[in-house]
Structures are given as structure tokens and as C-alpha cells.
Amino acid sequence: MSNHSIALTAHKDYRGSKLGIWLFLITEITLFGGMFLLYSIYRSEYPQDFHHAAAELNTLVGTVNTLILLTSSLTMALSIAATHHGNRKLALIMLAITVLCGAGFMVNKYFEWGAKFHHHIYPGSEYLLAHPKGEVLFFGLYFTMTGIHGIHVLVGMVLLTVMFIRILGQPNSKVAFVAGHGLGEIEGCRMAFVDASDRVVWKGDEVDGSVQRIDVKTKFWPVKQRFKVADFNQLENSGLYWHIVDIIWIFLFPLFYLIT
Amino acid sequence: MSDHAAPVRKPVHHGTVPNAADVSFYDFKGRWSGIYSWIFSTDHKRIGIMYLALQVGFFLIGMALGFLIRLELIAPGKTIVTAQTYNAIFTMHGVIMVFLFVVPGLSASLGNFLLPIMIGAKDVQFPRVNLFSWWLFLCGAILAVLSFTTGSGPPDTGWTFYAPYSIRTGTNVTMAAMAVFVLGFSSILTGLNFVTTVHRMRAPGMTFFRMPLFVWALYSTAWLQVVATPVIGITLVLIMVERAFGIGVFDPVKGGDPILYQHLFWIYSHPAVYIMILPALGAISDIIAVHTRRTIFGYGFIAMSSVAIALFGSVVWAHHMFVSGQSLVANFVFSLLTMIVAIPSAIKVFNWVATLYKGSIQLETPMLYALAFIFLFMIGGFTGMMLGVLSVDVHVHDTYFVVGHFHYVIFGGLGFSLFGALHHWYPKMFGRMYHQVPSKIAWFLAFVGFNTLYLPMFIMGWEGMPRRYYDYLPEYQTWHVVSTVGSWILIAGLLLMFGNLLRSLKTGKPCHELDPWGGGRTLEWTVPSPPPLENFDTIPHITHGPYDPDVPEHK
Amino acid sequence: MSDHEHEEHAHEPVGYGLYFLTWFSLLVLTAITVAAAGMHFGNMSVVVALLIALVKASIVLWLFMHLKYEETIFHRLMWVVIFAMVVFIGMTFTDTLFR
Numbered sequence A: 001m002s003n004h005s006i007a008l009t010a011h012k013d014y015r016g017s018k019l020g021i022w023l024f025l026i027t028e029i030t031l032f033g034g035m036f037l038l039y040s041i042y043r044s045e046y047p048q049d050f051h052h053a054a055a056e057l058n059t060l061v062g063t064v065n066t067l068i069l070l071t072s073s074l075t076m077a078l079s080i081a082a083t084h085h086g087n088r089k090l091a092l093i094m095l096a097i098t099v100l101c102g103a104g105f106m107v108n109k110y111f112e113w114g115a116k117f118h119h120h121i122y123p124g125s126e127y128l129l130a131h132p133k134g135e136v137l138f139f140g141l142y143f144t145m146t147g148i149h150g151i152h153v154l155v156g157m158v159l160l161t162v163m164f165i166r167i168l169g170q171p172n173s174k175v176a177f178v179a180g181h182g183l184g185e186i187e188g189c190r191m192a193f194v195d196a197s198d199r200v201v202w203k204g205d206e207v208d209g210s211v212q213r214i215d216v217k218t219k220f221w222p223v224k225q226r227f228k229v230a231d232f233n234q235l236e237n238s239g240l241y242w243h244i245v246d247i248i249w250i251f252l253f254p255l256f257y258l259i260t
Numbered sequence B: 001m002s003d004h005a006a007p008v009r010k011p012v013h014h015g016t017v018p019n020a021a022d023v024s025f026y027d028f029k030g031r032w033s034g035i036y037s038w039i040f041s042t043d044h045k046r047i048g049i050m051y052l053a054l055q056v057g058f059f060l061i062g063m064a065l066g067f068l069i070r071l072e073l074i075a076p077g078k079t080i081v082t083a084q085t086y087n088a089i090f091t092m093h094g095v096i097m098v099f100l101f102v103v104p105g106l107s108a109s110l111g112n113f114l115l116p117i118m119i120g121a122k123d124v125q126f127p128r129v130n131l132f133s134w135w136l137f138l139c140g141a142i143l144a145v146l147s148f149t150t151g152s153g154p155p156d157t158g159w160t161f162y163a164p165y166s167i168r169t170g171t172n173v174t175m176a177a178m179a180v181f182v183l184g185f186s187s188i189l190t191g192l193n194f195v196t197t198v199h200r201m202r203a204p205g206m207t208f209f210r211m212p213l214f215v216w217a218l219y220s221t222a223w224l225q226v227v228a229t230p231v232i233g234i235t236l237v238l239i240m241v242e243r244a245f246g247i248g249v250f251d252p253v254k255g256g257d258p259i260l261y262q263h264l265f266w267i268y269s270h271p272a273v274y275i276m277i278l279p280a281l282g283a284i285s286d287i288i289a290v291h292t293r294r295t296i297f298g299y300g301f302i303a304m305s306s307v308a309i310a311l312f313g314s315v316v317w318a319h320h321m322f323v324s325g326q327s328l329v330a331n332f333v334f335s336l337l338t339m340i341v342a343i344p345s346a347i348k349v350f351n352w353v354a355t356l357y358k359g360s361i362q363l364e365t366p367m368l369y370a371l372a373f374i375f376l377f378m379i380g381g382f383t384g385m386m387l388g389v390l391s392v393d394v395h396v397h398d399t400y401f402v403v404g405h406f407h408y409v410i411f412g413g414l415g416f417s418l419f420g421a422l423h424h425w426y427p428k429m430f431g432r433m434y435h436q437v438p439s440k441i442a443w444f445l446a447f448v449g450f451n452t453l454y455l456p457m458f459i460m461g462w463e464g465m466p467r468r469y470y471d472y473l474p475e476y477q478t479w480h481v482v483s484t485v486g487s488w489i490l491i492a493g494l495l496l497m498f499g500n501l502l503r504s505l506k507t508g509k510p511c512h513e514l515d516p517w518g519g520g521r522t523l524e525w526t527v528p529s530p531p532p533l534e535n536f537d538t539i540p541h542i543t544h545g546p547y548d549p550d551v552p553e554h555k
Numbered sequence C: 001m002s003d004h005e006h007e008e009h010a011h012e013p014v015g016y017g018l019y020f021l022t023w024f025s026l027l028v029l030t031a032i033t034v035a036a037a038g039m040h041f042g043n044m045s046v047v048v049a050l051l052i053a054l055v056k057a058s059i060v061l062w063l064f065m066h067l068k069y070e071e072t073i074f075h076r077l078m079w080v081v082i083f084a085m086v087v088f089i090g091m092t093f094t095d096t097l098f099r
Helices: A014-045 A047-055 A059-084 A088-118 A133-168 A229-257 B044-072 B083-102 B105-118 B127-149 B173-200 B213-245 B258-291 B299-313 B328-356 B365-388 B390-396 B400-430 B436-463 B474-507 C016-038 C044-064 C072-096
Strands: A172-179 A190-194 A200-206 A214-220
Touching (some): A014 A047, A014 A133, A014 A229, A014 B213, A014 B258, A047 A133, A059 A088, A059 A229, A059 C016, A059 C044, A088 A133, A088 A229, A133 B213, A229 C016, A229 C044, B044 B105, B044 B127, B044 B474, B083 B127, B083 B400, B105 B127, B105 B173, B105 B213, B105 B258, B105 B400, B127 B173, B173 B213, B213 B299, B213 C072, B258 B299, B258 B365, B258 B400, B258 C072, B299 B328, B328 B390, B328 C072, B365 B390, B365 B436, B400 B436, B400 B474, B436 B474, C016 C044
16 A cells, blocks of 8 residues: 555655744844834934934833843853753743743833823824924834834744743654555454564454554653754744844844943 | 654655645645645745746736837827937836846746756755745735835836935835835845755755856855845835935935945945846756757856856946046956956856857757857847946947847846757656747747847947937937837737747646656756656755756766 | 654753843943934944844844844845845835935
């Protein structure tokens, strides 16, 4: 029968998927690059206005958020390292801390934006439009860039939560062998698993006419010092995304908070 | 693990067919049937054909809109539609043709079908992403169509969405911009897939310099798609945010600089011109190699010129903005750089002509399209050079000269190349040969109609007829009439061509030879027509260059 | 294609200590950049802030994102994007600076 079957197994090339993720990261960088372009040009046109507008931002909040994201990057890297060491529990804890850091960042951001809105600083507000043009642009860029960055943090959190659930769901199980038709050949026989030296490890019931199909379900546990690439490659790739979000913040932080 | 479990067999999938390698991918019975076997298929060949179907559909809609534009312009003043409707029609024509036909272009349709086969792979690297990309394309297309038919009227900005008009107009720009954003995402995913596929999935022995030239072109294009497309994504997001919240970055009232919009727009959209044309150039190289029955001349130069075009094409964007009010320094720099792009393009043309020399030229339909392509692309290219020269551009900017130029490059270039490529790979894709006589008549009508339609535009433009105008002075009418008549001939030719290709799906002579042209040396001519599900029974081992004549194995 | 199995993990698992060191150096750089913003370098303050940000980003790329252990293609990718950003932003300045 195996001659007549065709295996549609997915092509597993982990280097390839990593290359794909890196290319995706490039698109993220050029996406923000468009906004950095606007920022740099308006900054060079209105240096004084940017200077004044940046004074409105709370450097402390910005610094705290920077620390939060840097720490989340650390825990992300630790989580991946933990999978390399086969330490599933540590990997899960670190992943949870990463997601929580992301949440903390967003909460901070929420209060920061809220305070701005409270002071009537939001795009298109009359209060803001009464200010010099450079300040209007500064806040226009501030809300857009931190907003889009925030969306990326949210996406990252969702991604990492999915990874958390996946790793928590270990061991993976998989239906490895399905026999549907052709069962007549083994009717009246028993199925057995044997080890390398042909000793029977497990023996099943007799296969009679009532058996429609046989599935063999296998489970995979990550062994210490060795992990299943298939499971954790995705964690590494999600981690890469999380780090790039961090890197973008590393640039946003001095450009918006530290130019007073 | 289940290593020691007794019955060690490969997982049997739902689709079990005898000798799958002999069955074409059409006949392969997978998990789904009917339409679902297409829209849920991750097979690169099915996805390629699905792209092709959508693209041809939108091309026909765009063509109908173009027909309306020409009909309106047959006489000065109102002929068939009002001025506002006319603005909407040329915007829809532009958006549909640019974003739904030429940006996916050869890359999404034929590229998807052929790239894995040409490098000896079973599929692309990320088949599911590939399908997702097609779905995004479909969603983007639906959004685009919705933006024309719903809300406060179809966008009237032209396909370029120039600020500040695009942030003020009451028409449905936000949704159209969203559509382009989604389509851009689809394009990025295709590019990402192709770069990774070329890097990771080449067959053993298939070195970079043994890849067919079409693959080189797709590879260069894919890089542009990955690097440049996000810029238009963010630019259009900014337009949407601007319209929704008034952040002011492109609004001169609030201090924003609309010229920066143009910069951001063209940072993508100029490379996008190369995203459109590069795969077309690559396909022409392959078509010419087959139909002259000889090795392509200057393989390395053509391959590298694709890379060079991608590279230089990314640094010339501001030549669209010579009269926008940007600085003179920028004008000089970008005018100079524009001249440089001509070099790799010319290298390709020289090499094609050199390939024809002493080749055994077979004037089959694909070759006719390829020859027409060289002619039209050269006119488009040379007028492009003229537009790149600062002093000339100031004179003819935003006139019909520009319209003529880009239709020669994009339609005469990409369009004719796509038609040629369709005729060239048709038997491979569908296992049938189209009817020869109508295909040649169609080519002739299209070629004659094309030149009748667009050549007068250069003259009108040179005399000062501005583009996008609804009305014009009576002295331009003669050329407008000639142009409109040309559009009728062209459309007749195109309808005949598509009709013939469609009819041949049913009535064409079955053609299951590996290589119906008798001159194909690249890998797609070594697999059955149409190819089986995973293209190759066994992955080939490559020992020589793509166009080398049958060399001994040990070379 | 058959050699993928050997490539799956070209590098040994990285110890936790290096990551803490990386994190610590990022914190120190953050402190420096905040402190430097307090001083007045005039126009140079942007340059200083950007340089520090670049160093921080490189550290994240190199160690957290494992670029150190990856093949050359991944390094080239970064050069491509850096080149693209420099060209896009730099060439736009040929317009705005001289207008």
C-alpha cells in the first residue's frame, strides 16, 4: 500500500522559516522607517518646536517603559535558552513574565496617553492646533508612532500567549499511523509493538471484521538537554518578533522623550 | 518515539491515488473537491492559476474602464460621462490596473507556477503563507471594488492618492487606501516566500548561476517587494490616520509637507515599477532562449542586470517630482541617477538582440509577443530617458507624454510579456495547445492597436495636452480620435486573445509532451504537462547551466 | 536538502549568564542616554542619543536575537535594511535640506 500512497508531509526546514521571519522583520523595520523618515525631516525643519513639545512628555514614564521592554527582552531570551536546556518549567515562567511585561508596558502607555488627552493634547484638538506647527507635527508623529508600536506590542503578546499555551500543552501527541482500507489482510491477527530486539512491548486485541480503522497515537515529551526543534523553533521565531518590537522602542524612546 | 512500532508506514493521506507522479495536479484528488480544491489548496501551481484568474478578470474590468476613458476623450467637452465620473473612472482604471493587475503581475501568477519547478523544488518554502497571500489579495481586491461602489462615491484622486487632496476629498479614499495596504501585504508575503524559496529550496547542484533568468528576475523582484512595499503600507496608513484623526503630517495647514507624501509614495512606487517589469524582462529572456533554439547570450550579464535594476531602481524615485517644488539639488541628483538605470535595461536588450543573431528563430506566438515586447519596451525606455532628463521633464511633465511612456513600459512591457509568457507556458500549465491562427491574428491586432492607441499620446503630450483632463482644446482632437480608434483595435485583439486561450482550455489539441516547443532546456520542460502534484518524482540533480545545450553529464 | 538535520542547531545552547550581562549592559546604556539628555550638547545631543540607541539595538540583535550565531545571509539581511534606510532617509534630505 505504501507504494500507492503519497506523503504530503510538510517540508520542515527550520533555517528556512527563520530566514522567512527575518525577512518579515525587515519589512517591520522599513515600515517604521517611513515614519522615522518623516520624523527626521520635521525634526530638522522645526528643531525648537520639537524641543518644546518633547518637554510635555514624561521622561520618567518613558524610562520605566524602556526598562520594562528591555527586561521583557531578557526574559524572552531566557525562555528560549531554557528550551535549549530542556527546562520547560523555566521556559513557561519566563514566557509568562514576558507577556506580563508587555501588558505592563501597555498599561503605562494607556495612562500616558490618557494624561495627554486630559491636557487636551490629541491630534486635531483646538488646544494643540493653537501651538506652533512643529509641536502639532511632533504630537501627530508621537501618537502615530507610539500607537502603531503599541499595536505591535499587542500582536507580540498574543503571539507569545499562543506559544505559552502550545508549550503548556506538551507533550504533543500525533496520530502517526492510520490504516483504513486493506484491513482485511490482517483480519484475525493482533497488532503488536516490538522493540529493537523484537521483544513485544505491547499487544493489542484481535482485529476482527468490526474494526474499521486503526490509529496509532504517539506522544512526544521534550527530553532534558534535548528539545524538539519543531516545537521550539516557533518560540524562537516569535521571540525574534518580540525583540524587534523592543528595538523599535529603543529608537522611539530617545527621539520622543530625550530631546528636551 | 514510535520508531519500534511494528507497522512502520508513511502516513497515508486522504488523497490516495495510484502512481501519483503520473497524475497531473488537476486530477489529483485531495481533501477538498470542486471550488474548494482550489481556494484551500496550498499547491503553488493552483495558487498561481488562481492569481492568474483574478488578474485576468481585473484586467478585463480595467480594460473596460480604459475603453470608457478613450471614448469620453473622442471629442472635447462632455461625450458620455460627467467630469466627476470621469475622475472616478480614471482613478478606478489606475487602481485596478496597477494594484490588481501589474503589481502581482508575472510574479504572483506565472512566478508562483514556475519558480519552484524551475529550481527543482516541490513547492515554495511556505505553502500556507502562499495561500494566505492569495486570500489577502482577494480581500484587498474586494475592498478595492467596495471602495468604488459604496460610501460617498468612488475615489477621485488618481491611483497616486496625492496629499493634501486625498486627505480632503469626501470620496471613499480611506477604504481604497486600506485595500492597497492589504494588497501590499499580500505582495510582501509573496516576495518573502520567493526569497526564502530561492535560498533554501534549490535542487542539489542548482547553484545561483544555474538558475533560469526568469528565476533571477523573480528573485530580484522579491527583494524589492520585501524592502520597499512596507513604505507604501505605512504611507497609506498615515493617509488613513490623517483622514480619521487629523495628525497633520501631510497637511500644510498644520505644518505638514505634502511633498514628503510624494517622497514616501514614490520610494515604494518607483521600485514598484520594477516589481512590475522585472519578472517580465526575465520571462522574455526565457522565451527568447527557447524560440531561437540557442543558448542565451550573456547569461551572467542578464542575471546581474536584474539585480542592478532592483538596486538602482530603488534610488531614483524623486524623478517623478521634478516639478513638485522639491529642491534643485534633489532634481540634479535624481536626474543623474535615473540615467544610470538605463544601463542594466540596455544590457538586457543588447543581449536579447545578440541572442537572436544566428539563432534559429521560430516565429511562434510567444516569440511574436517577445519581439513586440523588445520594440515597445525600447520606445518606453527611451521616452523614459527623455522624461528623466530634467529640462525635458519640466516641459512635458503631467502631459500625455508621460501617459504614453508608462503605457509603453508597463502595458507594452509587462502586458505583452505576460501575454507572451502565457502563450509560451500555456501547454505546460494546461496540457493543451491553443489554436495557432487566432493567436497570431490576436497578436497582430494587439500590436497594431497598441501603437495606434499610445503613439499619438507622445505627440499630444509634446504639444502640451495635460493628462487626466476631462476637456481639451479642439486642436488636439485629431490625435485623440486616432488614439480612441487604436483602443478599439487593441481591445479587439485582446478579446480575441483571451477568448482563444479560454476556448482552447476545452477545444485545444491535447499536448502532453514534456517540451512542446522542442527547444526548452530549463527544468519545467522536463516534467509532464501539466505537472504532477509535487512536480518531480525524484528531485533532479543539476549538472550544468540552464541554457547549455545537451552537455555530457560530467561537465 | 539532507544536511538540514545537521544545521538545525549550529550553536551550542547559550548559558543564562550571558543574557543577564546583556540585559545589564542595556540598562547601563539606558541610564547613560537619560543622563546625557540632561546635559546640553546642543545639536550633538541627537547624535549622541542615536549612537547610544544604535549600540543598544546592535546588542539586542547580536546577542538576544542570536545574530552572533547565524550564517552570513542573516548578517547581509541587516546590511540590506540598514542600507535601505540610509538611502531612503538620506536621499530625501537632498530635497528638504536644500529647498
